[in-house]
Amino acid sequence: MVSLFKRSDKTNARQLKKYQRTVERINSLESVYEAKTDSELQNASAEFRGLLADGKKLEDLIPDAFAAVREASRRVLGMRHFDVQLIGGLVLAEGNIAEMPTGEGKTLVSSLPAYVRALTGEGVHVITVNDYLAQRDYRQIGQIHEFLGLTVGLNLPQMDTGAKKEAYAADITYGVGTEFGFDYLRDNMAGTNADKVQRPYHYAIIDEVDSVLIDEAKTPLIVAGKMAGNSDLHTVASLLARRFEKGRDYEFDSETKATSLTDTGIGKVEQAFDVGNLYELEHQTLYHYVIQAVRAHVMFERDVDYIVKDGKVLLIDMFTGRPMEGRTLSEGLHQAIEAKEKLEITEENKAQAQITIQNYFRMYPLLSGMTGTAKTQEREFREVYGMDVIQVPTNKPVIRQDLSDRFFDTADQKYRAVAKETAERHRSGQPVLVGTTSIIQSEAVARYLREEDLSFQLLNAKSVEQEVELISQAGQPGNITVATNMAGRGTDIMLGEGVAALGGLHVIGTEKHESRRIDNQLRGRSGRQGDPGSSQFIISLEDDMFRRFAEEDTEKFKKKNFPDAEGEYRGKAVQELSDRTQRIVEGAHFSMREYNLKLDDVINEQRKIVYDLRSRALNGDENGHLLKTMLEDAVSFILDEALPPDGLIEPEQLQTAEAALQELFGGSFRLPQDLDRRKQADARTAQPIAEAGQMIDAQIGHPRVNAVTTNVLRTFIDQMWVKHLEMMSHLKEGIGLRMYQQEDPMRIYQREGLELFTMNFQNLRMKSVTELLSFMRLRESEQKEAN
Structure with missing residues (x-):
């Protein structure tokens, strides 16, 4: 494993040297493009396209094209690309991933390769994680490209066919990845060619590429429609499932929610429906109805996961506790719950078209991305998408202090330590950002902070715009912000006056995640652009990661190691347990995505x-x-x-x-x-x-x-x-x-x-x-x- 990392580091260094030579060439052209008038600079695109038409290679145009974009950005936005941003742009232009920490200006970086690849006239898609960021980047970075004579489009949900066609016809189109994917599915359900909106794929840049291609890749894109199911089969399967016993007829893992029939259960199904072998292909539908009936009985509890109101099953939002009007489970599971409750069985949501995130984005001949955290997932990016991860140097050295993790025996002891640490730093005026994995956990943190009489901002905003506004204020003096780790992603946290002297923003993580990459995202909230800052994880052995993936190892550890009076474990053994468990989790999730x-x-x-x-x-x-x-x-x-x-x-x-x-x-x-x-x-x-x-x-x-x-x-x-x-x-x-x-x-x-x-x-x-x-x-x- 060590040799692999060494090889990766050598490759990275070699690539950076190559990019540095190109950057020197771009810098040598800076005075040439500064001397151009606005009209001369705006004519550059036509000149570049003329050269391409005459047979010049696109790669040979990169130094001049980058120099033109840098100068256009300086004039239009008052923002000049740093050398490291030019390097990031070169990484993207080659179809790789630029790993650049928070605050390094990745949004401006995308303006460079988007412009170069758009010169061919085949279209460039710039993918963001939400509509807010897509609109922000379209309005801001789009000005550079429009100044240089290119057309820019914005692809949003609920747009009519004409507006979408216009967006896709543009040289550069901004939007959310899932919407591009859904448009692909809808195009392949269109009644006529005139109803289609997309054109052939060419090149895409994905901002927060790890979020889009890995975190969101767990769930396929599905266009569903209402269709009649077999209500009689739902009813009979429910009656059968009601008589099943856990451990005897079926197995159920409460953590993973995995449900399967035992040999005894399979025998009962075969007997009840008079089929010779449930394994046979022709009986797959029967198995589906039965297993959904079992899931309805063991996974969903009335008045906890759903309520029955006016003869209808209403799902409960686990975060807010409120009924979700109009939301139904797919694949017949909702109907299985209706059969369990002896209600009228409604039409099922059935997939009419679907595709995984992975297979959608693999349709692009050239794909690139940028994020602050990708190196730990490099193997997956290379194997699945054919992209290498290049770590781009920071514009200023990172001086953030990443403190050693602290481990507590119970969740209660952990939260008390989090509140105490927050209070101590708050007394000096230092701002604190507490990162959690869910809204439920955020509310738990909030209860302990209230016990310390601390004022804080609990980030459970109703819109992305509010989220961005609140997270951007986290670096102001004395502010305490509690937020889920993905909240406001893509937003810079600027330090308020005097905060740097207090040590900058302090980030506290309250739980380790399924990937070190997500932990690093949280740490990266602090220490942008050479700012001071610090981070620390305060976790407990009752956290999900230990309970779900290391129950036996944790019990063994507890028999040999003992916490102090505050419930805190010291020494290397607990850190080794945590690191080992996280590697197991990463491997399990990678295997699941691969499968x-x-x-x-x-x-x-x-x-x-x-x-x-x-x-x-x-x-x-x-x-x-x-x-x-x-x-x-x-x-x-x-x-x-x-x-x-x-x-x-x-x-x-x-x-x-x-x-x-x-x-x-x-x-x-x-x-x-x-x-x-x-x-x-x-x-x-x-x-x-x-x-x-x-x-x-x-x-x-x-x-x-x-x-x-x-x-x-x-x-x-x-x-x-x-x-x-x-x-x-x-x-x-x-x-x-x-x-x-x-x-x-x-x-x-x-x-x-x-x-x-x-x-x-x-x-x-x-x-x-x-x-x-x-x-x-x-x-x-x-x-x-x-x-």
């Missing part, structure tokens, strides 16, 4: 096939070719499934093939009863295929026929894809069952996922071809009668 990505990679290949087919159908230019190909493939599939490739054909096999082919060619189609070889079957279908092809060619040129063909293909593709996503979800849920059979779940998912896709795609071909050939035959018949 989920592998699962989605299976669907991703299928999604590409379906979306490509849908796009071609919407274009309508090749509908005849598409339809003929689907017909040929459908016939081949029928014969492959029903008849042996070699050897004699049995009468039953012949009947199965004939019945399926009659769907395509009409009820009059027959296979000779003496047909006994597969090659003969191929020959027998050749003429009907050719005749159908001639009819398609004759009909498809008519505008009405082409429009009907597009509409039918789109409708059946959408229906197939929604059904397939549901089946894949049920399959993913059920592969855990196979652990008992000692099979590799991933291989099962890949194999059976392919089987499902092959089956569903054949159903799509059969439905589409049958419907359209029938329509064309009817139209052909009407034309003959008319003549």
